[in-house]
Amino acid sequence: MQFKRHIMSLSKKVREVKDSVLLEEATKHHLVLPLLTILGYDYTNPLIVEPEFTADFSNKNAKKVDYALLLENNQGIILMEVKHHSENLERHVEQLVNYFNNLKPKRSVEFGILTNGLEYQFFTDLSNDNLLDTEPFMVVNLEEITLESIDNLRKFCRKDFDVRVVKSFAREIRYRKFVSQYLKTEASNPSDDFIRFINRKIEFKKPALLDAKNVVRSVFSEILFPSCALRNNRVVVSRMIDEKTLNNNNRSNEENTKNLERLAKSSIEVQNLNKILENFIFTLDNVEKYESQHYTGYRIVGGKLFADLVFRPKRNVILITVKVPLEKVCLKEGFVRDVSGIGTYGNGNIEIVFVDESQFEEVKRLIRLSFDLCN
Numbered sequence: 476m477q478f479k480r481h482i483m484s485l486s487k488k489v490r491e492v493k494d495s496v497l498l499e500e501a502t503k504h505h506l507v508l509p510l511l512t513i514l515g516y517d518y519t520n521p522l523i524v525e526p527e528f529t530a531d532f533s534n535k536n537a538k539k540v541d542y543a544l545l546l547e548n549n550q551g552i553i554l555m556e557v558k559h560h561s562e563n564l565e566r567h568v569e570q571l572v573n574y575f576n577n578l579k580p581k582r583s584v585e586f587g588i589l590t591n592g593l594e595y596q597f598f599t600d601l602s603n604d605n606l607l608d609t610e611p612f613m614v615v616n617l618e619e620i621t622l623e624s625i626d627n628l629r630k631f632c633r634k635d636f637d638v639r640v641v642k643s644f645a646r647e648i649r650y651r652k653f654v655s656q657y658l659k660t661e662a663s664n665p666s667d668d669f670i671r672f673i674n675r676k677i678e679f680k681k682p683a684l685l686d687a688k689n690v691v692r693s694v695f696s697e698i699l700f701p702s703c704a705l706r707n708n709r710v711v712v713s714r715m716i717d718e719k720t721l722n723n724n725n726r727s728n729e730e731n732t733k734n735l736e737r738l739a740k741s742s743i744e745v746q747n748l749n750k751i752l753e754n755f756i757f758t759l760d761n762v763e764k765y766e767s768q769h770y771t772g773y774r775i776v777g778g779k780l781f782a783d784l785v786f787r788p789k790r791n792v793i794l795i796t797v798k799v800p801l802e803k804v805c806l807k808e809g810f811v812r813d814v815s816g817i818g819t820y821g822n823g824n825i826e827i828v829f830v831d832e833s834q835f836e837e838v839k840r841l842i843r844l845s846f847d848l849c850n
Contacts, residue, residue, distance in 0.1 A: 478625070482513060482620060482625050485510060485513065485617065486620040490618055493506070502559050503592075505592075506593070507592050510595075510617070511542075514631055516544050516633050525543040526541065527540075528543035540554045541556050551582075551584060551585040552578075553585060553631075554584060555589075556574065556587070556588070556590075558591045560593050564594060567589060568589060568609055571589045576605070580605065585599065586598065589611075594614060594617070595615045597615075601642075612645040612649050613645065615627065619834070621836055662691075662743065664688075665687075665688045665691045692743065734770050734784075735766065737785075737787065745791055748793055748830075748832065749786070752795075752838070755842070761775055762846075769785065770783040770796075774849075775846075781842070782795060791830065793828075793830075794829075795826070797827065797841050799844045810837075813825060814826040823845065
């Protein structure tokens with residue numbers, strides 16, 4: 476619990492101070508070194524953290540990596556290269572790769588970390604021994620920290636670090652990512668080869684064979700997004716609103732609104748995000764859904780609207796508007812913005828651009844805040 480609190484506190488600090496961090500050296504001091512301290516790497520001890528570590532063995536102008544983190548029990552070294560927090564890290568992967576590949580034959584280098592103080596990319600040599608992968612096996616964003624990210628960071632604590640365990644963890648993450656990407660591709664657009672494979676097991680009969688892709692797509696959606704399909708009793712009860720409290724126009728509009736037509740045109744990913752949202756919202760007490768032409772609204776039964784959803788198939792996003800005090804919101808370009816004073820279809824002051832399930836924890840937090848304030 477203490478580790479979690481420290482990481483959450485650092486995440487808050489990073490959001491607050493980043494705009495005042497103007498130089499790369501300041502990024503190291505104010506954003507990176509606090510994380511190393513939490514992970515148990517004492518940067519004041521050169522036997523644990525060695526700055527400006529020589530990364531090649533040329534006689535002149537030897538290149539240096541920002542930090543070498545020396546693991547306990549002679550388990551090896553983690554290289555860390557730091558850039559300013561405004562830098563796009565993709566431009567610097569090759570630099571870290573060169574450092575790692577130069578050092579690996581001579582020193583026991585096990586991992587590489589590339590960071591701008593906000594985002595941390597973790598690399599190792601999974602594809603080819605002694606050659607650093609060009610794709611990170613894990614990315615942690617301190618600005619949008621999640622419980623999963625905290626648990627993953629814990630594996631890099633110096634005191635408990637085990638190279639074999641972390642390498643196995645990295646390998647598992649990598650293969651899970653490959654399998655997930657493959658299944659999601661097949662879920663949204665099943666290939667002919669995959670349908671033939673399924674058909675050998677199921678033996679679709681004509682005319683069912685003609686609709687096999689739609690069947691597979693639908694089933695995969697339920698498998699990949701189980702939270703959309705499973706509703707506990709509380710959800711069911713919450714949705715069993717007395718029909719007499721619903722406006723007949725609302726019920727008739729549900730099938731015809733422009734917003735629902737946009738939802739129908741949206742990708743399967745957006746439709747699944749909508750299901751996940753609805754699943755969560757109906758766990759809140761005494762909630763009903765309201766369909767207008769331009770948005771799908773959720774409100775306290777007979778009371779105030781606390782969230783509205785607008786579907787944008789061309790952008791492949793859901794725009795969510797909520798009512799939350801500005802001081803309780805961390806604004807982020809492209810994700811959360813203040814729309815008070817801007818004309819919207821809904822009634823809120825904060826707009827959320829929901830594009831990926833990884834954003835769900837923050838989306839839930841803001842919707843719940845809005846619900847509590849309207850209750």
